Amino acid sequence: MSTKDWLEKDYYKILGVAKDAKPEEIKKAFRKIARQNHPDQHPGDAKAEARFKEASEANSVLSDATKRKEYDEQRSLFGGGGFRFPGAGGQPGQFRQGQVNVEDLFRGATGGSTDIGDLFGGLFGQGAGRATQKRPRRGQDIEGEATIDFVQAVEGTTVSLSTLSDAPCAVCHGTGARSGSTPHICPTCQGSGVLMNGPFGSEPCPECHGRGIVVDDPCPACDGSGRGKSAKTMQVRIPAGVTDGQKIRIKGKGAPGENGGPAGDLYVVVHVRPHHLFGRKGDNLTVTVPVLFTEAALGAEIEVPTLSGAKVRMRLAPGTPNGRTMRVRGKGVPRKDGHGDLLVTVDVQVPKTLSPDALAALEAYRDAVAAADPRVGLFEKA
Numbered sequence: 001m002s003t004k005d006w007l008e009k010d011y012y013k014i015l016g017v018a019k020d021a022k023p024e025e026i027k028k029a030f031r032k033i034a035r036q037n038h039p040d041q042h043p044g045d046a047k048a049e050a051r052f053k054e055a056s057e058a059n060s061v062l063s064d065a066t067k068r069k070e071y072d073e074q075r076s077l078f079g080g081g082g083f084r085f086p087g088a089g090g091q092p093g094q095f096r097q098g099q100v101n102v103e104d105l106f107r108g109a110t111g112g113s114t115d116i117g118d119l120f121g122g123l124f125g126q127g128a129g130r131a132t133q134k135r136p137r138r139g140q141d142i143e144g145e146a147t148i149d150f151v152q153a154v155e156g157t158t159v160s161l162s163t164l165s166d167a168p169c170a171v172c173h174g175t176g177a178r179s180g181s182t183p184h185i186c187p188t189c190q191g192s193g194v195l196m197n198g199p200f201g202s203e204p205c206p207e208c209h210g211r212g213i214v215v216d217d218p219c220p221a222c223d224g225s226g227r228g229k230s231a232k233t234m235q236v237r238i239p240a241g242v243t244d245g246q247k248i249r250i251k252g253k254g255a256p257g258e259n260g261g262p263a264g265d266l267y268v269v270v271h272v273r274p275h276h277l278f279g280r281k282g283d284n285l286t287v288t289v290p291v292l293f294t295e296a297a298l299g300a301e302i303e304v305p306t307l308s309g310a311k312v313r314m315r316l317a318p319g320t321p322n323g324r325t326m327r328v329r330g331k332g333v334p335r336k337d338g339h340g341d342l343l344v345t346v347d348v349q350v351p352k353t354l355s356p357d358a359l360a361a362l363e364a365y366r367d368a369v370a371a372a373d374p375r376v377g378l379f380e381k382a
Contacts, residue, residue: 011058011071019072023063030059057196070135136261137193137210142254143267148238150275154285154307154333156240161268162233169228172219176226183213227255236268240334241283244272278307283333283340288347296320296348304344306331314344322348 012019015029033055035041042048061067146159168174177183185191189205193212197203204210218224236250247269254264279286289304299318303311312328325345332340354362 009054009058011062014054014058015062017062021062023065026059026062030055030063066136135193135212135259137258138261139255139257139264141264141267143269144236145269145271146236146238147271147273148242149273150278150280151307152238153242153244153270153272154240154280156242156334157238158235159238160233161236161266163266169219169222169226171221172226174226176213176215176219176222176224178217178219181217183215186212186214234266236266238268238270242270242272243280244270246270275307277305280333281343283335284343285332285340286343286345288345290347290349291316291320293348293350296322296346304328304342306342312342316346320346320348322346 012021015026015033017025017029021029034052037048037052037055039045039049039052061071142163144161144163146161148157148159169176172179175183186193186205186208188207189195189212191212193205193208193210194202195205205212208214215224219226222228234253236248236253238248242248247267250266250268252263253266256263277287285307287305289302291300291302294300295302295316297319299320300316302314302316304314306312306328312331314326314328323345325343328342328344330339331342351358
């Protein structure tokens with residue numbers, strides 16, 4: 001919504017309420033107009049649709065305390081909206097109230113120019129230019145990276161992050177313009193920093209990126225951002241259970257807002273170093289445990305390590321095959337409803353060498369079992 005709209009349109013009159021109307025009165029008036037003119041109730045009625053959009057625009061400003069205050073200040077500053085912009089009754093380059101030509105007024109304030117943008121640009125930081133500067137703006141989101149160990153990712157940790165300070169640039173004092181020059185009001189959004197996206201929403205102006213001003217000759221120290229470059233360190237808590245590549249949002253730890261606006265958020269991309277023994281599948285930890293051939297064949301009770309260092313005992317059933325995975329409850333990754341599990345995969349170790357006695361015993365086992373050839377029919381299937 002542009003500054004031009006705010007100066008030309010009387011939103012109180014559109015909604016039919018007094019200038020000191022309370023929020024509930026504004027809401028009631030808008031709902032009444034919306035019911036009477038909603039496009040769904042009047043399909044194809046262009047006048048009703050226009051009335052509905054006009055009332056929606058008025059409500060979006062007057063129902064927001066910050067926007068309403070700014071709207072009242074700007075209209076008060078420019079004679080309650082009496083000045084008319086080009087295309088609204090005056091000629092290009094001229095601004096009129098009734099039959100009074102105020103072109104000379106603007107020419108005097110801008111050194112010969114009658115462009116309203118020049119007026120604001122010439123007074124940036126003082127007088128009328130403050131109406132745009134005072135608007136609270138949310139600080140930018142910033143992003144950092146942190147590399148942590150596998151155990152820290154599972155259990156959670158606190159890391160130190162170094163970020164660039166977002167204090168005003170010491171050279172341009174936050175304007176973003178080179179010394180001796182000044183920014184000017186963005187011609188696309190008329191200094192509002194936003195553009196209407198239909199009757200119910202808005203989006204940051206692509207020309208000024210939401211700042212409301214345009215810098216033609218950027219400050220060499222900050223490249224036109226208006227921000228300083230000094231580094232600062234902060235402690236950031238990484239929650240338990242974070243995964244490799246996950247982006248963590250820390251609310252309010254981004255760039256500070258402008259003119260009383262809220263700070264942005266900090267987004268931390270977490271990189272997790274792999275563990276030499278344990279792996280992970282969602283909220284479950286994984287580990288591969290070697291077992292003897294005889295333990296797998298005869299059954300055994302074995303000890304299995306956990307990430308905390310403690311041991312747990314597991315029972316292998318006789319005839320456990322290689323690659324079987326068993327579950328140890330509650331020894332995985334912490335989560336809201338408890339913990340995940342530890343998935344233990346059996347790796348049967350076949351002896352590479354055998355003593356004469358062991359060889360004789362194994363041959364006797366083979367003869368005693370006289371097992372059928374497991375490869376029967378294999379080649380037929382191939």
